[in-house]
Amino acid sequence: MVEFEENHRPLILVTNDDGFDAKGLDVLGQIAGEYGNVVVVAPDEARSGMSNAITVKHPLFIKKISQQKNKIIFKTNGTPVDCVKLALNVLLPRKPDLILSGINHGSNSSSSVHYSGTLGGAREGVLNKIASVGFSLLDYSPEADFSAAQQFVRQIIDKVLQFGLPEETFLNVNIPKGNQLKGVKVCRQAKGKWGEEFVEREDPRKQKYYWLTGTFQNLEPNATDTDEYALANGFVSVVPCRLDITDHSAVDILKQQYSTNSYIKSKSKS
Amino acid sequence: MVEFEENHRPLILVTNDDGFDAKGLDVLGQIAGEYGNVVVVAPDEARSGMSNAITVKHPLFIKKISQQKNKIIFKTNGTPVDCVKLALNVLLPRKPDLILSGINHGSNSSSSVHYSGTLGGAREGVLNKIASVGFSLLDYSPEADFSAAQQFVRQIIDKVLQFGLPEETFLNVNIPKGNQLKGVKVCRQAKGKWGEEFVEREDPRKQKYYWLTGTFQNLEPNATDTDEYALANGFVSVVPCRLDITDHSAVDILKQQYSTNSYIKSKSKS
Numbered sequence: 050m051v052e053f054e055e056n057h058r059p060l061i062l063v064t065n066d067d068g069f070d071a072k073g074l075d076v077l078g079q080i081a082g083e084y085g086n087v088v089v090v091a092p093d094e095a096r097s098g099m100s101n102a103i104t105v106k107h108p109l110f111i112k113k114i115s116q117q118k119n120k121i122i123f124k125t126n127g128t129p130v131d132c133v134k135l136a137l138n139v140l141l142p143r144k145p146d147l148i149l150s151g152i153n154h155g156s157n158s159s160s161s162v163h164y165s166g167t168l169g170g171a172r173e174g175v176l177n178k179i180a181s182v183g184f185s186l187l188d189y190s191p192e193a194d195f196s197a198a199q200q201f202v203r204q205i206i207d208k209v210l211q212f213g214l215p216e217e218t219f220l221n222v223n224i225p226k227g228n229q230l231k232g233v234k235v236c237r238q239a240k241g242k243w244g245e246e247f248v249e250r251e252d253p254r255k256q257k258y259y260w261l262t263g264t265f266q267n268l269e270p271n272a273t274d275t276d277e278y279a280l281a282n283g284f285v286s287v288v289p290c291r292l293d294i295t296d297h298s299a300v301d302i303l304k305q306q307y308s309t310n311s312y313i314k315s316k317s318k319s
Numbered sequence: 320m321v322e323f324e325e326n327h328r329p330l331i332l333v334t335n336d337d338g339f340d341a342k343g344l345d346v347l348g349q350i351a352g353e354y355g356n357v358v359v360v361a362p363d364e365a366r367s368g369m370s371n372a373i374t375v376k377h378p379l380f381i382k383k384i385s386q387q388k389n390k391i392i393f394k395t396n397g398t399p400v401d402c403v404k405l406a407l408n409v410l411l412p413r414k415p416d417l418i419l420s421g422i423n424h425g426s427n428s429s430s431s432v433h434y435s436g437t438l439g440g441a442r443e444g445v446l447n448k449i450a451s452v453g454f455s456l457l458d459y460s461p462e463a464d465f466s467a468a469q470q471f472v473r474q475i476i477d478k479v480l481q482f483g484l485p486e487e488t489f490l491n492v493n494i495p496k497g498n499q500l501k502g503v504k505v506c507r508q509a510k511g512k513w514g515e516e517f518v519e520r521e522d523p524r525k526q527k528y529y530w531l532t533g534t535f536q537n538l539e540p541n542a543t544d545t546d547e548y549a550l551a552n553g554f555v556s557v558v559p560c561r562l563d564i565t566d567h568s569a570v571d572i573l574k575q576q577y578s579t580n581s582y583i584k585s586k587s588k589s
Contacts, residue, residue, distance in 0.1 A: 095376070101371070105367055160562065163371045163442060177512065215569045249409075259379045289565065295561070299485045300505055300559060304505045
């Protein structure tokens, strides 16, 4: 279990899905250090697209990478969600005040929120009643330039520390690349999908295999209240995301469907 | 690409996260065969807890396991989401009429929906505009008894084929174990969390390692409109789940927070 000398400072957990040596994680850890004591727990290699996956088939190891006065860095062989679970259950001396995930190298807007390991880490935080934010920069390069993004990351941390977040809600923050950022837009998740295209290859034994690739498609390009619109127009998008994914309006519709006696009909099939 | 002789029948894709040889998948495939031509695409081994994870770091292989007149079974080295993507992009001759995932060996109620590979498969279906349902039985045993569950699986498939589902909504169906099932309750996802407890061990080189385990906690035990309540009282729970996870009520709250000029404040920190 970690300990800090100045233990009155806020305790901030930082994770990501690009791995412990990613530039975006380093930037986020440095910014977090301006606000409190920082524990970084990150995957030992890139775990992109891991969503909320947990590791149940093999055990998890934790290794300390470095220790400074106000920042300790660990890596694990787990997913981002595993990293948060290990931090909360094994490493941290108390519940952290804030969980920050990222800064991801690449967009996590629209429906990508469902696949993102970065957002998996943030979701796990809120499941444990801790204010949590996932940050992503729209630049997949390992050498991406985070300099313009930093002031917005600070602005959002300021707001979360000042106002807190609604219970059961985490933030999905995406930041355009480039230096001409216009400000922050709070918005909703755009409807979008990946036009999946697998690249087909053949191995030396003539077996076909497939690499996942794909192109994102915004399914509501004319809507102006979405994260996709904000990002396309130079704004940082902030989408508050729920833990409760129940479609409450559908509950009543379905209740009516199930109130009719189709039980007999279905039974006659068996 | 697969072909069926009787190609006027509905086309149903079946997947799961317990693997191609799980009993629950076999049961679901058989029921699906009563309604149409069935293509099963399932992981080559158990991929529990994989959520919406996708495979980006290695290529995917597909192997045909068996072919009957109206049912073809494939396994892949991917996650449930990968299985659906491969089916839609590589294997199926057309968009399927229905995607069924499961029947999972073990519960996926409440917040488990976020970790479940079974539900990942269903979510991927709806992302592709296909009516999709995930089924789980509250029995982790590989030899679980699905006999009482089957009539409810049929009832739900009947309803989905008759009424369709709201756009962007999939169903999370959980079924109690035992033979005393009382009926179907359409309900909402209970607030719940896993009290994570890692089992700590030591390897021969004296390195500590951790196995993920945990106990589920229903955070609203007195609510009567939740899936947890339905299941505890002998009902099959049906929760309609949204793709849009935006917390729409929080959008307005956050907009107000971000309308004040804290930009200057945050900038002064850098």
